[in-house]
Amino acid sequence: MTLTEKIISQKVGREVHADEIVMARVDLVLANDITAPLAIKEFQKMGAKRVFDGQRIVFIPDHYTPCKDVQSAENVRLMREFAKEQDIIFYEIGRGGIEHTLLPDEGLVLPGDLVVGADSHTCTYGAITAFATGVGSTDAAFAMAFGEIWLRVPRTMRFVYKGYLRPWVGGKDLILYTIGKIGVEGARYKAMEFTGEVISRLTMADRFTMTNMAIEAGAKTGLIPFDAVTLKYIQPRAQREYKVFELGKADEIIEIDCSQIEPQVACPYSPANVKSVWELTHISINQVVIGSCTNGRLEDLREAARVLKGKKIHPNVRLIVIPATHKIWEDALRDGLLEIFSSAGAVISPPTCGPCLGGHMGVLGKGERAVATTNRNFPGRMGHRESEVYLASPAVAAASAIMGRIAHPEEVL
Amino acid sequence: MKLRGRALVVGDDIDTDQIIPAVYLTSTDPVELGKHCLEGYAEDFPSRIRQGDILVAGDNFGCGSSREHAPWAIKGAGIQCVIAKSFARIFYRNAINIGLPILECPGGLPAEDGDEIEVDLDSGIIRNLTKNIEKSAEPFPDFLQEIIQAGGLVEYARRRING
Numbered sequence: 001m002t003l004t005e006k007i008i009s010q011k012v013g014r015e016v017h018a019d020e021i022v023m024a025r026v027d028l029v030l031a032n033d034i035t036a037p038l039a040i041k042e043f044q045k046m047g048a049k050r051v052f053d054g055q056r057i058v059f060i061p062d063h064y065t066p067c068k069d070v071q072s073a074e075n076v077r078l079m080r081e082f083a084k085e086q087d088i089i090f091y092e093i094g095r096g097g098i099e100h101t102l103l104p105d106e107g108l109v110l111p112g113d114l115v116v117g118a119d120s121h122t123c124t125y126g127a128i129t130a131f132a133t134g135v136g137s138t139d140a141a142f143a144m145a146f147g148e149i150w151l152r153v154p155r156t157m158r159f160v161y162k163g164y165l166r167p168w169v170g171g172k173d174l175i176l177y178t179i180g181k182i183g184v185e186g187a188r189y190k191a192m193e194f195t196g197e198v199i200s201r202l203t204m205a206d207r208f209t210m211t212n213m214a215i216e217a218g219a220k221t222g223l224i225p226f227d228a229v230t231l232k233y234i235q236p237r238a239q240r241e242y243k244v245f246e247l248g249k250a251d252e253i254i255e256i257d258c259s260q261i262e263p264q265v266a267c268p269y270s271p272a273n274v275k276s277v278w279e280l281t282h283i284s285i286n287q288v289v290i291g292s293c294t295n296g297r298l299e300d301l302r303e304a305a306r307v308l309k310g311k312k313i314h315p316n317v318r319l320i321v322i323p324a325t326h327k328i329w330e331d332a333l334r335d336g337l338l339e340i341f342s343s344a345g346a347v348i349s350p351p352t353c354g355p356c357l358g359g360h361m362g363v364l365g366k367g368e369r370a371v372a373t374t375n376r377n378f379p380g381r382m383g384h385r386e387s388e389v390y391l392a393s394p395a396v397a398a399a400s401a402i403m404g405r406i407a408h409p410e411e412v413l
Numbered sequence: 414m415k416l417r418g419r420a421l422v423v424g425d426d427i428d429t430d431q432i433i434p435a436v437y438l439t440s441t442d443p444v445e446l447g448k449h450c451l452e453g454y455a456e457d458f459p460s461r462i463r464q465g466d467i468l469v470a471g472d473n474f475g476c477g478s479s480r481e482h483a484p485w486a487i488k489g490a491g492i493q494c495v496i497a498k499s500f501a502r503i504f505y506r507n508a509i510n511i512g513l514p515i516l517e518c519p520g521g522l523p524a525e526d527g528d529e530i531e532v533d534l535d536s537g538i539i540r541n542l543t544k545n546i547e548k549s550a551e552p553f554p555d556f557l558q559e560i561i562q563a564g565g566l567v568e569y570a571r572r573r574i575n576g
Contacts, residue, residue, distance in 0.1 A: 021554050021556045021557065034439075038441045038481055045571075063438075064439065117479075120477065120503055136507035136511075138566050139507075142510075150556065150560075184476055185472060185476070215503075218502065220502055270426065358430075359435055359436075376478075378431060378477060380430055
């Protein structure tokens with residue numbers, strides 16, 4: 001059996017195999033300020049009265065928060081009231097943050113869990129060996145009512161990363177390189193597994209970055225096997241029992257030699273349009289965004305600060321730094337990172353998805369170009385249809401902010 | 414059930430940001446969302462849609478975010494069915510869940526804007542009447558048939574709640 005089959009079998013109560021459609025028990029359901037209002041509406045249309053277990057449901061306002069307009073405030077008000085009525089876990093701004101960084105950090109998602117979230121980047125939790133996948137609002141409503149979800153058990157596509165990483169190459173570069181190799185539908189309907197000696201040496205932050213972007217290759221989830229690094233992260237956070245599932249078989253195995261990989265950049269308008277940073281150093285930019293569920297963790301901010309320390313950003317560039325959660329914001333303050341960013345000329349935002357989806361807090365105008373540590377660069381993703389987003393690591397983003405063009409970190413250090 | 418309508422053709426990898434740009438996501442009203450259907454793909458697209466049109470797409474239709482607002486916008490705009498060479502997985506399940514008929518047509522359906530399309534949802538036979546082409550859609554697994562027959566996951570859930 002594959003790792004995915006083992007986890008789903010446990011939730012169905014019998015042995016299941018790839019391609020089967022099953023009804024599986026869920027350990028956690030989440031929704032945000034875009035998807036929860038629709039889920040609440042569908043929940044009511046179903047004629048459901050009470051949720052299956054409010055303490056296994058999390059509502060997180062993070063996309064348009066702090067609320068950008070009256071309609072978004074009304075949506076969050078609806079969420080807040082429904083959460084109170086149904087005893088659902090709700091994170092107010094100033095206590096919460098971006099869902100996919102917050103939930104594992106708070107110990108709400110644990111290894112071996114089956115998690116469904118009304119947000120496509122729910123696949124992030126595969127970094128702690130949970131089976132987690134993005135669904136729609138009606139799915140979330142169904143899961144809220146019954147504690148179950150219908151799933152097609154996916155086949156498994158295993159990636160084995162070999163060799164050593166060059167300086168300034170990390171999780172973001174590995175996942176961009178991988179998506180560039182297989183394309184935006186290369187893993188459609190499948191579970192990706194990220195394994196090998198390189199992965200076992202990665203930090204949790206780098207691992208979360210990789211599993212976060214599995215959806216960008218069309219995958220149902222991205223999984224990383226449980227090891228000592230996972231255990232060290234989970235141990236102080238877990239407040240309930242969890243089960244560790246070992247790696248099993250795979251339907252397909254792809255080996256990747258990492259030794260020659262340079263920092264990677266995904267060019268408009270596809271996360272699969274990936275090039276080495278050295279091919280793009282002529283591209284001038286207007287804005288840099290460092291943050292999001294992909295790269296807004298403390299380790300990401302440290303990486304950016306290492307590049308920006310004592311430097312000023314280019315006069316033509318606006319730099320927006322967004323710590324992913326309130327806790328990370330506080331840690332960054334205490335560690336002096338926010339001062340480094342501020343002195344360099346950055347504006348520091350409260351935790352929000354904000355500009356990643358062209359929501360607020362740094363939307364692009366016509367013809368403007370950004371380097372962002374976010375996850376998507378489809379047409380109009382960060383604003384105007386004719387704006388452009390280049391996806392890269394925090395180090396490349398920081399170096400680019402200094403140079404006013406796409407740059408390798410070693411150009412500024 | 415047979416559906417008949419005029420083809421509206423789009424390409425490969427049409428993501429949900431193009432189907433319904435994020436700026437409209439504060440609404441949950443299908444008709445309101447429908448006014449901006451595929452506006453991120455082409456600004457004048459909403460004005461080109463006529464009630465009962467059939468959207469014909471390429472590979473990986475609906476990739477990107479999980480926003481159910483995307484199939485709702487398509488439904489709200491009056492498009493009665495989507496035919497694609499392949500669908501991204503979250504869009505696929507969202508469409509089934511909200512009762513928007515979709516058909517995965519291996520190899521894709523050759524069509525141009527305005528072609529007359531006929532779809533038999535029961536047999537999965539798709540015809541481009543203008544070009545005289547016939548294709549077969551991938552059949553749905555039994556469980557999904559059940560949801561589709563119920564008219565979507567909400568109705569399926571209602572039946573379960575009411576026994």
